[in-house]
Amino acid sequence: MSSRWFLGTILVLICLALSGCPSEQLGQESSKEWIAQTDSDTELTTDAAQEFPETEEHTPENTPEPQPEPIRERPPSLPFPSAYAKLTGGHVLKDENPDPNIVEVTIEAKSLTHQLTPKHTFEIYAFNGMLPGPIIETKVGDELVVHFTNQLKEPTTIHWHGQRVPEDMDGVSLVRRPVQPGKTFTYRFKVSDAGTYWYHPHVHSHEQVEKGLYGMLVVREKQPLAFTRERALLVDDILLTETGLAPFHPASEQEKVKGRIGSHFLLNGKPAPATYQAKTGERERWRIVNTANASVFRLEIKGGAQVRVIGVDSGLLAKPFSIQYELLLSPGQRYDLEVMYEKPGTVELNTLVAEGPKYVAKNLLRVQVSGTSVPSPMAYPTYPEIATLPTRKVTREETLAFELLPSPDPGGNHWKINGQVHPVKPLFTFKTGDVVLFTLQNMNNPNHPFHLHGQFFEIISRNGLPVTDEPGLRDTVLVSIQERVVIKAYLDNPGRWMFHCHNLEHAHYGMMAHIKIE
Numbered sequence: 001m002s003s004r005w006f007l008g009t010i011l012v013l014i015c016l017a018l019s020g021c022p023s024e025q026l027g028q029e030s031s032k033e034w035i036a037q038t039d040s041d042t043e044l045t046t047d048a049a050q051e052f053p054e055t056e057e058h059t060p061e062n063t064p065e066p067q068p069e070p071i072r073e074r075p076p077s078l079p080f081p082s083a084y085a086k087l088t089g090g091h092v093l094k095d096e097n098p099d100p101n102i103v104e105v106t107i108e109a110k111s112l113t114h115q116l117t118p119k120h121t122f123e124i125y126a127f128n129g130m131l132p133g134p135i136i137e138t139k140v141g142d143e144l145v146v147h148f149t150n151q152l153k154e155p156t157t158i159h160w161h162g163q164r165v166p167e168d169m170d171g172v173s174l175v176r177r178p179v180q181p182g183k184t185f186t187y188r189f190k191v192s193d194a195g196t197y198w199y200h201p202h203v204h205s206h207e208q209v210e211k212g213l214y215g216m217l218v219v220r221e222k223q224p225l226a227f228t229r230e231r232a233l234l235v236d237d238i239l240l241t242e243t244g245l246a247p248f249h250p251a252s253e254q255e256k257v258k259g260r261i262g263s264h265f266l267l268n269g270k271p272a273p274a275t276y277q278a279k280t281g282e283r284e285r286w287r288i289v290n291t292a293n294a295s296v297f298r299l300e301i302k303g304g305a306q307v308r309v310i311g312v313d314s315g316l317l318a319k320p321f322s323i324q325y326e327l328l329l330s331p332g333q334r335y336d337l338e339v340m341y342e343k344p345g346t347v348e349l350n351t352l353v354a355e356g357p358k359y360v361a362k363n364l365l366r367v368q369v370s371g372t373s374v375p376s377p378m379a380y381p382t383y384p385e386i387a388t389l390p391t392r393k394v395t396r397e398e399t400l401a402f403e404l405l406p407s408p409d410p411g412g413n414h415w416k417i418n419g420q421v422h423p424v425k426p427l428f429t430f431k432t433g434d435v436v437l438f439t440l441q442n443m444n445n446p447n448h449p450f451h452l453h454g455q456f457f458e459i460i461s462r463n464g465l466p467v468t469d470e471p472g473l474r475d476t477v478l479v480s481i482q483e484r485v486v487i488k489a490y491l492d493n494p495g496r497w498m499f500h501c502h503n504l505e506h507a508h509y510g511m512m513a514h515i516k517i518e
């Protein structure tokens with residue numbers, strides 16, 4: 001006999017002993033609920049059923065079956081609108097070129113004094129004096145021209161994270177000398193893939209990105225989508241002391257091993273949480289990038305909104321999916337979400353942080369939603385057809401092993417890829433069009449967000465089990481502690497291409513190499 005049934009029976013017997021139970025005490029709603037639960041209890045025996053007191057109020061036969069909520073059909077998807085939704089969350093850089101298919105902008109990197117909080121004022125590096133840098137807005141197929149001036153006292157570059165640019169536009173010193181202090185360089189390339197991308201230096205990245213050199217590159221689809229607005233959301237953390245930025249030198253051994261884990265969360269360059277406004281019935285596209293040096297964000301969304309993941313590193317997915325529990329976002333990775341507000345209230349974007357044995361939600365963003373509830377479910381925007389990848393034969397299989405090199409010498413801990421710290425020669429040479437299964441083997445801990453420049457890959461398996469919940473083409477994948485991840489890389493962009501851990505301390509302390517695609 002179930003304890004629930006037993007307690008229920010005792011309650012009814014007590015009521016009978018007291019000559020009837022006033023309906024206020026065992027209200028119609030709660031008794032129905034109780035009967036419904038008991039009725040469905042599979043442990044209810046025949047004997048027990050006979051003991052069930054036969055009263056008008058409690059007879060199961062007299063109680064209507066609880067009716068499930070009718071499933072309302074989703075209204076037809078919204079048609080493509082005539083204009084792109086407004087991009088919010090940062091300053092969108094002015095396009096200086098009247099040609100609708102060329103986006104031409106001017107960017108400079110310089111240092112400045114910045115007050116981040118009432119207690120923290122320190123020197124940052126900034127693109128165009130802003131933290132984060134301005135949003136560069138393009139559409140797929142555009143030519144992007146960026147006139148870049150380095151006003152820092154050290155060399156720097158701009159790397160267009162995720163875009164399949166020509167190798168000499170990739171912002172890596174392997175191919176082209178970095179832009180020296182006071183010098184100018186013009187980046188010029190065709191934006192080949194629609195989606196959410198970002199830009200940052202590839203010289204001393206662990207310092208220059210942490211100091212503030214990062215921004216979003218938005219590549220619109222050819223067809224505008226029916227969103228009320230789009231939100232650029234750069235999630236980050238920063239390591240502060242009591243009054244300013246924590247020093248980079250000397251890096252502690254813990255920082256070399258774990259990476260520079262921040263003390264404060266930032267949302268679009270400001271201390272989190274940010275507060276934004278929206279109305280019920282509005283549909284938003286959230287473009288989320290993790291720009292942190294080392295922290296993996298475990299994102300959750302709470303509140304009265306319908307949420308789906310519609311895009312990954314390479315752009316929109318053929319099939320959007322819902323978030324189960326949380327969305328892991330490693331440094332360098334992007335996710336695009338469709339967020340539709342059904343009810344007034346607050347919608348929160350949180351990251352779950354391990355504190356002792358449990359995870360605690362830290363609020364990054366809250367959207368205050370006004371208005372009255374709208375009929376649910378809301379109609380989705382229509383998305384362009386995403387062609388599924390033609391099956392291509394694997395032409396090579398290679399392994400990349402990531403290992404900590406504990407060192408007793410003053411240099412301390414370093415990271416190795418296939419036994420080498422910052423190898424100078426290409427680790428492998430491939431042919432353009434090769435389809436390569438890379439086995440990424442993490443020999444130690446912590447985790448490694450592996451990033452490959454200039455190409456996309458699919459995530460095939462984790463520890464031998466097929467991956468079904470990380471769809472789409474990626475340029476960054478998290479390889480967890482002692483995990484073995486197999487990716488299928490489509491090496492279609494010739495050149496010399498860096499691959500490295502996007503934990504920027506791991507990259508700086510050895511975990512960076514390159515391949516050659518002939």
Ligand SMILES: [Cu+2]
Binds near residue numbers: 501
């Ligand atoms: Cu790493």
